[in-house]
Amino acid sequence: MWDQVKQSLQSSMGRAMESLARLLPGILAFIVAFLLFLFIGWVLAWLVRRILMVVGFDERMNHGAHTIAEWSPRLTPSQLVGRIVFWCFLTAGVMVGVSAFEAGSSESVVSGWILGYVPRIVGAALLLLAGNVLARYVSRSVLIAGVNLNLSYARLLSVGVRWMILVLTGAMVLDHLALGSEIVELGFGILFGGIVLALALAVGLGSRDLVSRSLEREASRAIEEQQQPERIHHF
Amino acid sequence: MAAIEFAEETRQQAERIGSADIVIGLAGPVAAEELRTRAAQMIPSLGPSLTSLRIVVAWPSPGAESAGASLNGSNPHALTLFPFTPPAASAGEFWAPVSAHQRAVLALAATLNARVCIVLGSDLAALDAHNLQLFAYAVLERQCGLVMPIYGAGKYDGLINTGILSPLHRALFGKRIRYPLSYDFAASGALCSRLAGISAGSNHNDNALLWPVTVAATHTSQAAVGQVHLDAHHQTAAGGLDLSAVLSQLAGSLFQEMDACAANWQRIRGSQPSPIWGNAPAEEADGQPIDTRPMLDSFLLGSKNLDEVWRLVLPPNTLLELRRLTRLAPDQFRMPDELWAGVVYDFALAWRLRTISRAHLLGALTPLYLGWVASWAGEVSALSRAAAEQRFEQLAHAWEDKKPYLLSRWRWPDRFNP
Structure with a gap:
C-alpha cells in the first residue's frame, strides 16, 4: 500500500517536474527577450534624447502658446520623446518575450490568449x-x-x-x-x-x-x- | 542667432541711401501721408544740431511705397523717408508685433551704420522735435547706450509696469528704469545690432518680446542707460485681448528673460539711479478715488477657487497671508509690498521649474495681480502724482530687499521653504 502511494507520488512529482522543465526554456527565453529589449530601449531612449537636445528640439517645441510642455510640465519635450521610445521598446519586449515563451515551451494556449489581449x-x-x-x-x-x-x-x-x-x-x-x-x-x-x-x-x-x-x-x-x-x- | 531677413527691395533701398546719422524708426505701420505732414512740420523745430545730420525716417509699410523721398522744409539738409517691407516674423498678439517691428527698425539702423536709432510708437504720439532732441542729446552728447522714456502717466496708468515690470527689472538688473517696456526709446549705433538680435552672441527667438534694458544690462560692455521725460500719451490697443492674456504675455516673456539671463542678474545687488533729462510734464488733477470693488471681487473669487493651483506655487506662509487678506474690509485691504514681491518671485520660480503648465501658472497670477491693483489704487487715491511716485520707490525698494529670497529659491528650489 505504502509502496503504491510512494510510486504514485513520485510519478506525479515527475510529471510536475517535467512540466516545469518544459516551461523553463520558455521562461528563460521570455526573460532574455525582455532584458534585451529593455537594454535596447534604454540605449535608444538615451540616444534619441541626446540627438534631440543637440538639434535644439526643446527650444523649437517651446515656441508659441500651446506646446507639448503645457501638457507635460515636468518633462522637457526631448525627455518625453525619450520616455515614449523607452516604453514602446519595453512593450515590444513583453510581446516578443511572450512569443519566445510560446516557441520555447510549446504551451500555445496561454501565450495565444496573452498575445491576443496585450x-x-x-x-x-x-x-x-x-x-x-x-x-x-x-x-x-x-x-x-x-x-x-x-x-x-x-x-x-x-x-x-x-x-x-x-x-x-x-x-x-x-x-x-x-x-x-x-x-x-x-x-x-x-x-x-x-x-x-x-x-x-x-x-x-x-x-x-x-x-x-x-x-x-x-x-x-x-x-x-x-x-x-x-x-x-x-x- | 536669428538674423532679420529684409526683402531684396528693402536691401537695395538701404544701399541707395548708404548711411545715416540718425534713424527714426516707427514700430508699426503708419498712415504715410500723416507721417509726411508731421515730419514736414517738425523739421523747422529740430534745431541746427539735428538738421546738420543725415536723418532717415523708416517705417514698415506692407505695400512698398515710393522710397528714398526727401523732405527739405526750409533747411538745406533733408529727412529721408524710408518705407520698408516688414520682415515675415511680425505677426502675433498685443506686444509681439511691436517688438518685431522694433527689432526690424533697429536692424535697419545697424545696416545704415546709424549713430543713433530712435524708435517711436506707430501712433506718432511721441513724434515731436523736443522728444527727438532729448533722445539724440542723451545718446550723442551724453554717450548713453540706451535711453528709455519716462511718461507723464497718471496714478492709475500702466499698472502692470508699476506692479511687476519696473520693480522686477530694477531688482534684477540694478537699474532704476521706470518704463522698461515702452513704445519709444533710443539706442546708440553700437547697441542697435545687439538689440535687433543680429550680432554675434545674440540669442533670441522671433516670438520673444524685446526688453531693451535687459539687453543693455547683459551686454558684455554694459551700456549706460539714461532716461528722458516724454510728453506723450500712447493709446495702447490690446486688440480685444483680456487682461489675463496681456498679463500672461508680458509676465511670461519677462520670466523667460529671467531664466535666460540668470547668470547675469544673480551677481547684481541693489540698484543705481539712471541719469534723467527733460522736464516732467505738468501734473493733471486726479484726486477722485477709484472703485476697487470689482478687482477685490476677482481676488476673493481667485482665493476661494484657485487654492489648489496657488498651493503648488506659493509657500504656506504666503498662502496664510493671502488668506488673512481675504478677511479684511474693502477699505482696509492692503497687500504688503514684501508679500507681492514674494508672490511674483515664486511665480517666476514656478515658471522656471515648470511646476505646473505655464499657461495655467500665468492665468492663476491674474487674480493676485488684481488684488495688488485694488490695494495700490486704494493707497494712492489720496496721493498726488509725485507722492505716488514716492510710494512706487518704496515698492521697488521692497522688491530689492526681497531679492535674496529669490536668489535662495532660484539656487536651491528644493530647500524647505515655510
Missing part, C-alpha cells in the same frame, strides 16, 4: 493615461478661465468638465477591453445623460438664482463700464 491592455492603459491627463488639464483650464471671467460657478464648471471626461474615458477603456460591452454602453448612456440632466436641473432649478445673479452682475458691470470712462489702465 494590445487591448496597452491601448486601454494609454487611453486611461490620456483621459486622466486631459481631464486634469481641461478642468484646470476651465477653472482658471472661469475665475478670470469672474464666474462665481467656475469650480462647478471645472468639476463637471473633469467628471464628464473621466466618465467618457472610463467607458472607452472598458469598451476597449471588451468587458461587458452592452452594459457599459447602456450604463454610459444613462450616466452621461444623467450628468447632463442633473447639470441642467441644477442650473435651471437649484442654481437659478446664482446664475441669474451672476449674469445680472456681468450685465450691470458692462453698463457701468460703458457709462464710466475707464480710469484704470493696466498697460
Whole structure:
C-alpha cells in the first residue's frame, strides 16, 4: 500500500517536474527577450534624447502658446520623446518575450490568449493615461478661465468638465477591453445623460438664482463700464 | 542667432541711401501721408544740431511705397523717408508685433551704420522735435547706450509696469528704469545690432518680446542707460485681448528673460539711479478715488477657487497671508509690498521649474495681480502724482530687499521653504 502511494507520488512529482522543465526554456527565453529589449530601449531612449537636445528640439517645441510642455510640465519635450521610445521598446519586449515563451515551451494556449489581449491592455492603459491627463488639464483650464471671467460657478464648471471626461474615458477603456460591452454602453448612456440632466436641473432649478445673479452682475458691470470712462489702465 | 531677413527691395533701398546719422524708426505701420505732414512740420523745430545730420525716417509699410523721398522744409539738409517691407516674423498678439517691428527698425539702423536709432510708437504720439532732441542729446552728447522714456502717466496708468515690470527689472538688473517696456526709446549705433538680435552672441527667438534694458544690462560692455521725460500719451490697443492674456504675455516673456539671463542678474545687488533729462510734464488733477470693488471681487473669487493651483506655487506662509487678506474690509485691504514681491518671485520660480503648465501658472497670477491693483489704487487715491511716485520707490525698494529670497529659491528650489 505504502509502496503504491510512494510510486504514485513520485510519478506525479515527475510529471510536475517535467512540466516545469518544459516551461523553463520558455521562461528563460521570455526573460532574455525582455532584458534585451529593455537594454535596447534604454540605449535608444538615451540616444534619441541626446540627438534631440543637440538639434535644439526643446527650444523649437517651446515656441508659441500651446506646446507639448503645457501638457507635460515636468518633462522637457526631448525627455518625453525619450520616455515614449523607452516604453514602446519595453512593450515590444513583453510581446516578443511572450512569443519566445510560446516557441520555447510549446504551451500555445496561454501565450495565444496573452498575445491576443496585450494590445487591448496597452491601448486601454494609454487611453486611461490620456483621459486622466486631459481631464486634469481641461478642468484646470476651465477653472482658471472661469475665475478670470469672474464666474462665481467656475469650480462647478471645472468639476463637471473633469467628471464628464473621466466618465467618457472610463467607458472607452472598458469598451476597449471588451468587458461587458452592452452594459457599459447602456450604463454610459444613462450616466452621461444623467450628468447632463442633473447639470441642467441644477442650473435651471437649484442654481437659478446664482446664475441669474451672476449674469445680472456681468450685465450691470458692462453698463457701468460703458457709462464710466475707464480710469484704470493696466498697460 | 536669428538674423532679420529684409526683402531684396528693402536691401537695395538701404544701399541707395548708404548711411545715416540718425534713424527714426516707427514700430508699426503708419498712415504715410500723416507721417509726411508731421515730419514736414517738425523739421523747422529740430534745431541746427539735428538738421546738420543725415536723418532717415523708416517705417514698415506692407505695400512698398515710393522710397528714398526727401523732405527739405526750409533747411538745406533733408529727412529721408524710408518705407520698408516688414520682415515675415511680425505677426502675433498685443506686444509681439511691436517688438518685431522694433527689432526690424533697429536692424535697419545697424545696416545704415546709424549713430543713433530712435524708435517711436506707430501712433506718432511721441513724434515731436523736443522728444527727438532729448533722445539724440542723451545718446550723442551724453554717450548713453540706451535711453528709455519716462511718461507723464497718471496714478492709475500702466499698472502692470508699476506692479511687476519696473520693480522686477530694477531688482534684477540694478537699474532704476521706470518704463522698461515702452513704445519709444533710443539706442546708440553700437547697441542697435545687439538689440535687433543680429550680432554675434545674440540669442533670441522671433516670438520673444524685446526688453531693451535687459539687453543693455547683459551686454558684455554694459551700456549706460539714461532716461528722458516724454510728453506723450500712447493709446495702447490690446486688440480685444483680456487682461489675463496681456498679463500672461508680458509676465511670461519677462520670466523667460529671467531664466535666460540668470547668470547675469544673480551677481547684481541693489540698484543705481539712471541719469534723467527733460522736464516732467505738468501734473493733471486726479484726486477722485477709484472703485476697487470689482478687482477685490476677482481676488476673493481667485482665493476661494484657485487654492489648489496657488498651493503648488506659493509657500504656506504666503498662502496664510493671502488668506488673512481675504478677511479684511474693502477699505482696509492692503497687500504688503514684501508679500507681492514674494508672490511674483515664486511665480517666476514656478515658471522656471515648470511646476505646473505655464499657461495655467500665468492665468492663476491674474487674480493676485488684481488684488495688488485694488490695494495700490486704494493707497494712492489720496496721493498726488509725485507722492505716488514716492510710494512706487518704496515698492521697488521692497522688491530689492526681497531679492535674496529669490536668489535662495532660484539656487536651491528644493530647500524647505515655510
